Amino acid sequence: MDLEFDVVDLPEADHVEVGDEAPEFTRPLVNAEYWEDVALSDLLPDGPVLLVFTTMDGAFPATYVWNELRDRGVEEYGAQVVGVSVSSPYEHKTTIEERGIEQFTGLFSDPQNGVAEAFGVENDLDGMAGVSEPRPAVFLVEPDRTVSYAWVAEEWPEFPDYDAVEAALADL
Known part of the structure; x- marks a missing residue:
């Protein structure tokens, strides 16, 4: 297959693992109607959160991930589907x-990439000093903040095993 881009190995990530406590954070959470500052712990009383880290909005990896999760109807498993990226609330x-x-709970705006850093999934962009974005990653966070599923990209571009994500959701 002739790709129009290079597949790049990402450096090892010291990321949150299954069984770890998910880091707490507060960021603007954007939904179809408005946005407001929301903490991860504010969402958890309503059930598990599928936390999906993507590249900036509009980049093909983010577009592909959201299209796939939407087409699979992952929200029907009962978890709140929430994204995180460096994109602004307007984007x-x-x-x-x-x-x-x-139908998803919303997308957290994290322009300085602090949430990705807390989860250990930040990705410094080549040739741009001080510029980073999250590497693709998916975490299923239980109401007690325990991570029960974790996937983190090891190369760019790389996409989650959506069947494995669905299996983790089905176990709720």
Whole structure:
């Protein structure tokens, strides 16, 4: 297959693992109607959270991930589906509309990439001093903040095993 881009190995990541406590954070959470500052712990009383880290909105990996999760109807398993990226609330509003993901809980805006750093999934962008974004990653966070599923990309681009994500959700 002739790809129009290079597949790149990412450096090892010291990321949150299954059984770890998910780091607490507060960021603007954008949904189809508005955005407001929300903590991860604010969501957990309503059930598990499928926390999906993606590249910036509009980049093909993020587009592909949101299309796949939407088409699979992962919200029907009972977990809240929540994204995290460096994109602004304005960009997230556009992504929610364009990708047709209004049924998901929302997308956290994390322009300084602090949430990705806390989860150990930050990815420094080559040739750009001080610029990073999350590497693709998926964490299923239980209401007690325990991580019960974790997947983190080891190369770019790389996508989650969506069947494994669904299996983790089915075990809820």
